[in-house]
Amino acid sequence: MPAxxxxxxxxxxxxxxxxxxxxxxxxxxxxxxxxxEEILNRVTENCYxxxxxxxxxxxxxxxxxxxxxxxxxxxxMDQMNEWRPDALASFARxxxxxxxxxxxxxxxHSLAALYDWDEFHRQRQLHQSTLRKYLNREASVFRNTELxxxxxIAQAIAPFYQGILGEGVDWYMEGHHPNHVxxxxxxxxxxxxLRNHRVSDEISFRFPEIGxxxxxxxxxxxxxxxxxxxxxxDYETFxxxxxxxxxxLDFLEEIFKKAVERKIKFRKPTKAIExxxxxxxxxxxxxxxxxxxERDTSAWRGNEMQRLALKKVYExxxxxxxxxxxxxxxxxxxxxxxxxxxxxSTKGKADGEVHEYFxxxxxxxxxxxxxxxxxxxxxxxxxGHTTEV
Numbered sequence: 001m002p003a004x005x006x007x008x009x010x011x012x013x014x015x016x017x018x019x020x021x022x023x024x025x026x027x028x029x030x031x032x033x034x035x036x037e038e039i040l041n042r043v044t045e046n047c048y049x050x051x052x053x054x055x056x057x058x059x060x061x062x063x064x065x066x067x068x069x070x071x072x073x074x075x076x077m078d079q080m081n082e083w084r085p086d087a088l089a090s091f092a093r094x095x096x097x098x099x100x101x102x103x104x105x106x107x108x109h110s111l112a113a114l115y116d117w118d119e120f121h122r123q124r125q126l127h128q129s130t131l132r133k134y135l136n137r138e139a140s141v142f143r144n145t146e147l148x149x150x151x152x153i154a155q156a157i158a159p160f161y162q163g164i165l166g167e168g169v170d171w172y173m174e175g176h177h178p179n180h181v182x183x184x185x186x187x188x189x190x191x192x193x194l195r196n197h198r199v200s201d202e203i204s205f206r207f208p209e210i211g212x213x214x215x216x217x218x219x220x221x222x223x224x225x226x227x228x229x230x231x232x233x234d235y236e237t238f239x240x241x242x243x244x245x246x247x248x249l250d251f252l253e254e255i256f257k258k259a260v261e262r263k264i265k266f267r268k269p270t271k272a273i274e275x276x277x278x279x280x281x282x283x284x285x286x287x288x289x290x291x292x293x294e295r296d297t298s299a300w301r302g303n304e305m306q307r308l309a310l311k312k313v314y315e316x317x318x319x320x321x322x323x324x325x326x327x328x329x330x331x332x333x334x335x336x337x338x339x340x341x342x343x344x345s346t347k348g349k350a351d352g353e354v355h356e357y358f359x360x361x362x363x364x365x366x367x368x369x370x371x372x373x374x375x376x377x378x379x380x381x382x383x384g385h386t387t388e389v
Contacts, residue, residue, distance in 0.1 A: 002179055003228050003265040004221065005193060005272050007143070007165065008235035010048070010091075011073040011109050012040055013339035015360045019373045028381065030331070030374045035360055037083045044080075044087040047239035052090040054249060058256045059099045066256045067099045067266040070235070071143050074107030074123075074130050075337065081134070088134060095135040101268040104128055104139030104161065110336035111300060113144055113153050114287070115314040123333065124157070141165065141269040145338050147195065147232070147290040148297060151283055154184040154192065163191035163273040165232065167290045174282070179226025181276035185283045191273030192282060195232040195290060199224075204237050208246055214254035218262060228272050232290065292347065300341040305368040310341060312375055316382065323382045331378060335371075343367035 017032035058066040072091065080088035094100045106112055107127040112120035124142070131137045141163040144153055149166035157164060168178025178194035199221065202212060221229050234241065242248040259266070267275070291299035301307050313335050320332045344364045361367040 001222055001264060002224055002226050003267045003272070004259065005228055005230045005267050005269060006068045007103070007230070007232040007269065008068065008070050009143075009233070010070055010076055010235045012036070012043065012076045012079055012358075013109065013337045014075055014079070014334050015039075015358075016340065016370055016374055018361075018366075019370045019377070021373055024373060024377045025380060028377060030378075031334070032360060036079065039358060040076075040079050040083050040087075043236055043240045044084045046244065047236050048084075048087045049090055050244065050249060051235065051238045051252070052094055054253055055100075056094060056097075058253065059097050062256070062260050064097070064099045065260050065266065067101075067268050067271075069101040069103060069141075069268050070094075071103040071105045071139075072131075072135075073105060073109040074127050075109060075334065077130055077134050092135055095137050099266075099268070101141070101270060102131055102135055102137045102139060103165070103269065104131070104142045106145050108333040108337050109145050109339070110333070111145060111148070111297075111310065111338050111341070112314075112336060113148065113156070114297065114301075115310065116317055117156065119314075119317060119336075120156070124160070141191075141193075141273070146299070148287060149284060149289070150287045151185055151187075151285050154187050154190055158184065158188040158190040161190065163193060163269055165230075165269065166192055166194050166284065167288050167295055168194035168196055168230070169284070169288045169295045172282075172284045172286075172288065176280070176282070177224075177226055179224055179229055181228060181273055181279045182282040183279045185281050191276065191279065193228070193230050193269055193272060194282075195230050196224075197290065197295075199229060200231050200233055203231070203251075204233055204241075207242055207248060207251065211247075212251060214251060214258050217255060218258055218264065221259075222262070222264065227276075228267060291342075299345055299347075300338055303344070303346050303364075305346075305364065306341045306344045309344065309368060309371055309375070312372070316375075316379060319379070319382045328382055335375065335378065340367070340371050344371070 014031045015036055107123040142157045142161045143165040147167045154164050178196050182192040184190040184192050238248050287297050288295055320328055343359045344367045346364050
C-alpha cells in the first residue's frame with residue numbers, strides 16, 4: 001500500500017499597479033498595495049486560517065499520523081508579517097508540530113534558475129534565513145518556483161539539500177510512473193519526488209465538476225503502484241480557488257481521517273526520501289514544471305512579450321550589484337516574481353482561465369505595458385538618471 005505525501009504551495013506576489021508612461025521619472029510607487037492587502041485578507045480568511053486550523057486539529061486528533069509539508073515564498077511571508085500577522089502566526093503554530101515540514105524555494109518565487117545562478121543562490125539563502133526568522137525552521141528539501149525542474153537545477157542545489165520536488169511529466173518517465181523516490185543523476189545522492197499530476201489535478205481542477213468522494217479517491221490511491229503518491233497542490237485550492245461551501249475543506253478532512261482509519265501512512269518529503277530503498281536514477285534534461293498543459297516554462301516564456309521582459313529584468317543584474325543598496329536589491333527581486341510574466345501569457349482556453357486568476361490587468365498586453373514602464377523607471381533610477389534611488 002503506497003504512502004501519501006502532501007505538499008502545499010503558499011504564495012502571493014506583490015502585484016504591480018497600473019503604472020503609465022507619465023509616471024516615469026517622478027513616481028516610484030510600483031505596487032498596488034491596496035489590492036495586495038485586499039487579496040491577502042481574502043485568502044487568509046478563506047484559506048490560510050481555516051485550513052491551518054483544520055490541519056492542526058487533524059494532527060492532534062490522530063496523534064501526529066497526519067503529516068503535511070508547505071513552502072511559503074519569502075514575499076508571502078513578508079506580506080503576512082505586514083498585513084496579516086495572524087496568518088503568519090498560524091503557520092508558526094504549525095511549525096511547532098513534528099508532523100509538518102517546510103521546504104526551501106526562491107525568496108521571490110522567481111525564474112532566477114533560468115537566467116542568473118548567483119541571484120538564484122542569493123534568493124535560496126535569503127529564503128532559508130527567513131524560514132528561520134519567522135518559523136524557526138531549516139529546509140532540507142527544495143522546490144523550485146512552480147516546480148520548474150531539470151537535471152541542471154537539481155545538481156545546482158544538491159550540495160545544500162537532501163531532496164527536490166518536480167512534476168511527473170509523462171514523456172520523461174521512461175516507462176516508469178511517478179510513485180517512487182528517484183535519485184538525480186550526478187546529484188550527490190539528491191532525492192527526487194515527482195508530483196502525480198493525474199491524482200493531484202483531480203482535486204485542483206475537477207473537484208467542483210465531479211464532486212469527489214473521499215472513499216473513492218482513497219480506493220484509487222490504494223490501487224496505484226509504487227510506494228509514495230505525491231499530492232502537490234496550491235494551498236489556495238482549499239477555500240479560495242474552490243470555496244468552502246462547495247465542500248473542499250470537508251473533503252480534505254475526510255481524506256486524512258479515512259486514510260488514517262485505513263492505515264494509509266502519510267510521509268513528509270524528507271522522511272520519504274530517507275526511507276526510500278535503492279531508488280533509481282531518473283534523468284530529466286529539459287525544463288519541466290507543473291504549469292499548464294505543456295508542463296514546461298511556456299507559462300512564463302511562451303510569447304515575445306514575456307521573453308523580452310525577462311531578458312530586460314535580468315540584464316539589470318550588473319547595475320543592481322554595482323548599486324548594492326538594500327532597497328534596490330528588494331525592488332529587483334520583486335520584479336523577478338514569476339507572476340508578472342504569467343499575467344502576460346496569451347494562451348487560450350483552460351490555461352488562459354488559470355492565468356486570469358488574481359490577475360490585476362485586463363489583458364496580457366496591459367500587464368506587459370505596465371511592467372515595462374515600471375522596469376524603465378527602475379532602470380533610470382539605478383543607473384543614476386534620476387535624483388532618487
